[in-house]
Amino acid sequence: MSRLVVVSNRVGDVDNSTQTGGLAVAIADALRTYGGLWFGCFESSEKSGCTLQTALGSNGVQYASTPVFSTEYQRYYAGYANSVLWPLFHYRTDLIDYREGDFRAYMSVNRQLANQLYPRLRADDIVWVHDYHLIPFARFLRRAGARNARVGFFLHIPFPPPDLLAASPNHASIVDSLLDYDLIGFQTSTDLSNFQRYLDEYAIAVVSADGTIRSDQRTSRSGRFPISIDVDSFTKMAEAAPEDVRLEGMRRHILKRKQIIGVDRLDYSKGIPARFEAFEKLISGNPSLEKSVSLLQISPPTREGIKPYEEIRKTAEGMASSINGRLADFNWTPIRYIHRTVARDKLAAILRHSDVGLVTPLRDGMNLVAKEYVAAQDSDHPGVLILSQFAGAAEELTEALIVNPHDTDEMARCLLQALTMPLQERRTRHHLLLQRIRSSNVQNWANNFLTVLLTDARSDDVSIPSTEMRQAHQALLPSEFSN
Structure with missing residues (x-):
């Protein structure tokens, strides 16, 4: 039987029914149902020598958190994730505080987490990645060796229209990295439409009516999965x-x-x-x-x-x-x-x-x-x-x-x-x-997402964007994303 591996910035507690925060509560509810592994990171004052923290909860749920040195964590979390992506995705381009070093830290932490998780994966694991902190996670996980793993992504916050998203200097690499997921899930029809419009306007992929996405990277799916509660x-x-x-x-x-x-x-x-x-x-x-x-x-x-x-x-x-x-x-x-x-x-x-x-x-x-x-x-x-x-x-x-x-x-x-x-x-x-x-309670939300994730994406009547269009998009990507 496949194991569910949930990846989020921080690890919560399945046994704590009083914890707050929509993401933590929803993930805890899903893991109480399915069991599995909850993987994330934590800020550490030690630059080296700090080991992975592990624990075992009820229902066989395992916890694993990897340390990230404080300076880099702050650039990844407070810097790029919450001073660029959060305001950008909430349509507040006036509050974006972009720094190139923060973006590099964001990519570096995602790479570190992917490299830490990969050796702990089983062959048939289902990996479910959550939220804007970890958008490039699948790309680094596949580069680490998990090329055939089933990996889904769910965005808990809004996804902005293409013209607003373009306010970020790294918008091309952010969207491009989403295409390494087998399934990209959004909260609303508006968010899903904004994402699909971006793919169309920047000609990096073609989307069919059922949400299937075809690029020269892989065939993925996209869909609306409104989150709920128990x-x-x-x-x-x-x-x-x-x-x-x-x-x-x-x-x-x-x-x-x-x-x-x-x-x-x-x-x-x-x-x-x-x-x-x-x-x-x-x-x-x-x-x-x-x-x-x-x-x-x-x-x-x-x-x-x-x-x-x-x-x-x-x-x-x-x-x-x-x-x-x-x-x-x-x-x-x-x-x-x-x-x-x-x-x-x-x-x-x-x-x-x-x-x-x-x-x-x-x-x-x-x-x-x-x-x-x-x-x-x-x-x-x-x-x-x-x-x-x-x-x-x-x-x-x-x-x-x-x-x-x-x-x-x-x-x-x-x-x-x-x-x-x-x-x-x-x-x-x-x-x-x-x-x-x-x-549409939280159990239905998790069931619906995981059912689609485990269904092979269809590619009928979906063509790959032209070579010229793809090359134009590649020119927008940083060097580490161009292959």
Whole structure:
């Protein structure tokens, strides 16, 4: 029986049901089902002599992490991955901070990880690589010797249109290296279309109607595989509310106060300042809501030390303080802002006891908080989900109140609509949303991806780009990618 080998930047914990982060949670759920090996890396202060860290978890899941020296890791992770690829893929070309040395470190770390994993692979292993940190991983793994291995890639974040992607000096090598995967998966139809348009516009491959990609490297497949959650386990987690969350919910019920909740890593792509502005407009335009509704914003820190993240923290904290200064009373705080990680089991209960889920990123690959909010609700008295049109989840969760996160007036109107929505409408919307996330839970996501990965790509009626076109593309690649 084939073994599943999952590769991601960091290794999580299959046995930890309370860990946070969409990628870690989804991978853990898949490995709990399939078993296998979870492989990644960690930052090390030792330049040499640090050995691979290994462990064994439940369900036979193995863990392996390889060390990367701190200076190189920071250039790979904070440098190229999160100062170039992250803003670029989230359509924020204004925030790109490109340095050639960071790109070289990015390639070097991917090569190191591939060289470390290759000797540990079995002949029939299925390798599933995750996210933007590891785009070139398959190319280096195949160069190490795994030429015939089944290797798939899933991008958890958006994929930008060709004209935006071209803002990166290394866009050709990034896309070219994706063609070494047998299957390239995306969250949404838009992301898949953007990728396929790039292949067409730069004439590096030909894509057929079924997503088959033919280049002179290999025949691959591409597809849309929207990620999800384990609905039943999250619902149970939400129902088992800790006493402090339950008592706080009872207190608000007695006082007839409602809670709006936002849960996001503190990232500029999440639209937190616009959310605060919309909430202030809601209160200012509807004085009767004073003291009867509050916004709880939970924003764990992330990627500290990178300038745009320091700036968004100052902006969010400053806005929360300013709005509270203007609107608060001695017994009412309009915005409660938490800048730390909240355990997933407690977070599930908080979502259940919140009347409105406000999920308004400026751009997001999927946003599992939207699905978690739906799963957490009491079906008899559900809350209302407000969802950004630019979140990947908006392709599926059409019964939510869909908003433009740049339009704070529209967001304020939707907040009022959600807070005053009749019970029957809330039940109807929630019922349909719950059906959607149940029909495409995390197990289905993993099954669908792995089924396609194990299916041979078809190449009928698909021709290779002309030699002239391919040579033009090769001229854009760095020397290490040109063969």
